[in-house]
Amino acid sequence: MTPRLAHELEVARDLAHRAGQAIMAHYQQDVTVEYKEKREPVTIADREADHLIRTGLQVAFPGDGLLSEEAEDDPARLDKERVWIVDPLDGTTEFIDKTGEFVVQIALTVAGRPVLGVVYQPVHNLVYYAVQGQGASAEQDGRRTELHVSQQRDPSQMCLIASRSHYTGFVDAARHRLGxxxxxxxxxxxxxxxxxxxxxxxxxxxxxxxxEWDLCAPHAILLEAGGVLTDLWGKVPVYNQPGPA
Structure with a gap:
């Protein structure tokens, strides 16, 4: 029996890989950087990856809704049960700085909940992926590993991961409070x-x-690996909301 959402996963992985290759074609070149609202950078690599992914999803799943960071929002998605949420280049600043720490993210939501996620890092040919109820995996150069979150419960033994470009005093205050x-x-x-x-x-x-496009694909993977994602008040994100930005 074919696993649930097998075709969707195949399409999402293929599009993420192809978008990653399109991004890498610009990676070793000097690219022009433009800025959107709130001084968020965007490049030709973002836009090419976005066009490739959106076109592929619209051809493969014409009845689904679609939300992408680099495309004009279509409010018709709010009436759809199945909605794809895409960040064609998560980590544009890192792409510009040539750190390699950027990914392509593609997620599928059903009734606002993430049921499939693909996160692809083209620099290292590393893909994380998950489908609801089927576990989470990482694959690199043909080698697959099942993903499971840490079981560490002692804060003094924990490792906290934080943003490279958005590190603030809040992080230091929180980690000191937690030990x-x-x-x-x-x-x-x-x-x-x-x-x-x-x-x-x-x-x-x-x-x-x-x-939404920052969180949705990795959220699907984290859930299947046994993790939890909430805001500071313990609320779990619901996706495909009006005004997602």
Missing amino acids: IDSVQRLGSVGLKMGQLSQGACDLYLATRVCK
Whole structure:
């Protein structure tokens, strides 16, 4: 019997890989950086990856809704049960700085809940992926590993992962309050939550408002790895909301 959402996963992985290759075609070149609202950077790599993914999803699943960071929002998605949520290049700042810490993120939601997620880091040919009820995996150069979050319960033994470019005093205050000494800093929400999903770190505190496309794909993976994602009040995100930015 074919696993649930097998075709959707195949399409999402293929599009993420192809988008990653399109991004890498610009990676070693000097790219022009433009700025959106709130001084968020965007490049030709973001836009090419976005076009490739959106076109592929619309051809493969014409009845589904779609929300992407780099495309105009279509409110018709709010009436759809199945909605794809895409960040074509999560970590644009890291792409510009050539740190390698950027990913392609593609997620599928059903009734606002993440049921499939793909996070692809093209620099290392590393993909994290999950489907609801089927576990989470990482695959690199043909080698697959099942993902499970850390079982560490002693804060003094935990590793906290934090943003490389958005590190604030709040993170230091929180980790000192919790008694956490070990801190790892990394670009891209997807990569940080990948570290959580594989048990390499124990806790991630986001110090800026994350948008749906930042969280959705890694959230699907984290859930299947046994993790939990909430805001500071314990509320779990529900996706495909009006005004997701």
